Amino acid sequence: MEKKVLIVFGTRPEAIKMAPVVKELKNIDSLNTAVCVTAQHREMLDQVLDFFKITPDYDLDLMKPNQTLNELSSRIFSKIDVVLNNFKPNLVLVHGDTTTSTIVALASFNRQIKVAHVEAGLRTYNKSAPFPEEINRQITGRITDYHFAPTKNAANNLINNENVNPKKVYITGNTVIDALFWGIKNINDKRLEISKLESKTDKTKKLILVTGHRRENFGKKFESFCNALLTISKRNDIQIIYPVHLNPRVQSPVTKILKNIENVLLIKPLDYEVFIWLMNKSYLIITDSGGIQEEAPSLKKPVLVTREVTERQEAVESNLVKLVGTNKKLIINETIKLLDSKEEYNKMISADNPYGDGKASKRIKNIINSL
Numbered sequence: 001m002e003k004k005v006l007i008v009f010g011t012r013p014e015a016i017k018m019a020p021v022v023k024e025l026k027n028i029d030s031l032n033t034a035v036c037v038t039a040q041h042r043e044m045l046d047q048v049l050d051f052f053k054i055t056p057d058y059d060l061d062l063m064k065p066n067q068t069l070n071e072l073s074s075r076i077f078s079k080i081d082v083v084l085n086n087f088k089p090n091l092v093l094v095h096g097d098t099t100t101s102t103i104v105a106l107a108s109f110n111r112q113i114k115v116a117h118v119e120a121g122l123r124t125y126n127k128s129a130p131f132p133e134e135i136n137r138q139i140t141g142r143i144t145d146y147h148f149a150p151t152k153n154a155a156n157n158l159i160n161n162e163n164v165n166p167k168k169v170y171i172t173g174n175t176v177i178d179a180l181f182w183g184i185k186n187i188n189d190k191r192l193e194i195s196k197l198e199s200k201t202d203k204t205k206k207l208i209l210v211t212g213h214r215r216e217n218f219g220k221k222f223e224s225f226c227n228a229l230l231t232i233s234k235r236n237d238i239q240i241i242y243p244v245h246l247n248p249r250v251q252s253p254v255t256k257i258l259k260n261i262e263n264v265l266l267i268k269p270l271d272y273e274v275f276i277w278l279m280n281k282s283y284l285i286i287t288d289s290g291g292i293q294e295e296a297p298s299l300k301k302p303v304l305v306t307r308e309v310t311e312r313q314e315a316v317e318s319n320l321v322k323l324v325g326t327n328k329k330l331i332i333n334e335t336i337k338l339l340d341s342k343e344e345y346n347k348m349i350s351a352d353n354p355y356g357d358g359k360a361s362k363r364i365k366n367i368i369n370s371l
């Protein structure tokens, strides 16, 4: 009988990291692979679907402005159940740590459908950070039947700390590197959006690329981070470019503190093609994003991470990223170090990327094909 696989995702980072898996699985003739997007994100998800040319088979279209985690969860539960009942997959693939992945894993489990988890095993073991992602990961990990861990560390978390059967844990590398390599190959730098952005960058200055959206930083911590950027912007040898996440709880402090500031360019979220182009042009990156920390080492860009703890310890140990939290002084001092000391800068770009070789999605395909 034909086997059916349902790949489900909902946010920008999940879409980027699942895109290479979709491409691989759609190539297996003996599998009936369908894609379902919850559209937990709308515009930011569509940007990714366009670039990777993915047309979902099911679109639950459930984002609401300023959604709470519980409203979102309840909408996912009720809408995914209809898809599970109609498509009747043998296996559901979810990704990472979002509300989409955890609720879909649980809904699949409730229908006794097997679950595979891409980017499995990342942990801080601190339930407040990242919030709610750490607990999302732990719950998804309990439910999962096949764990695709990006690194040895992630696999060890599952096997040694959580007693997961080692035969169900596969070290694959992170599919974000597959997406990045595909993206780099497919950048069209003649695109209008790229030339428009290029005309706004100041080539005489060092470009600092910034993003930030983590829930545990909302409020005072986020303001402290924006105030650090404000101080850094006073230097006349830098330009800050900040594509601002569409969450109103991010938009509001960022515009309040950084709008109309010289040397700070606030822009809308960029589609993946333009974002990779911009990462490549940047001198350093300040971010709390998980995916950007994994991509930047392949582009030889140092990253200051505005988080207190991390589930991506490999990059810290290799000196590729530095945790600076949201302490204003620390962000400013570490940024200045990287701007003024070539030695400090070089220390952060010399190691190899620990997150993958661009073949993770092929490995995942082979494993699924052999199940």
Ligand code: UD1
Binding pocket: 011, 012, 013, 040, 041, 042, 043, 044, 045, 063, 064, 065, 066, 067, 069, 072, 097, 098, 099, 100, 132, 133, 213, 215, 246, 247, 248
């Ligand atoms: C979600 C994920 C987080 C991931 C992040 C990536 C959870 C709990 N959080 O957080 O793990 O790192 O995505 O960006 O799953 N919005 C739009 N348009 C969009 C996207 C968002 O308007 O395309 C606005 C909406 O008002 C929405 C709000 O942002 O209600 C929050 O979106 P949501 O997905 O709930 O949370 P994120 O903070 O984006």
Ligand code: UDP
Binding pocket: 012, 013, 016, 176, 211, 213, 243, 268, 269, 270, 271, 272, 273, 275, 276, 288, 289, 290, 291, 292, 295
């Ligand atoms: N990204 C993008 N456009 C942007 C900012 C980020 O395409 O304006 C990409 C980035 O390259 C990375 C991913 O989005 O692959 C990270 O998503 P996000 O920061 O939203 O989530 P996280 O990685 O923290 O879960």
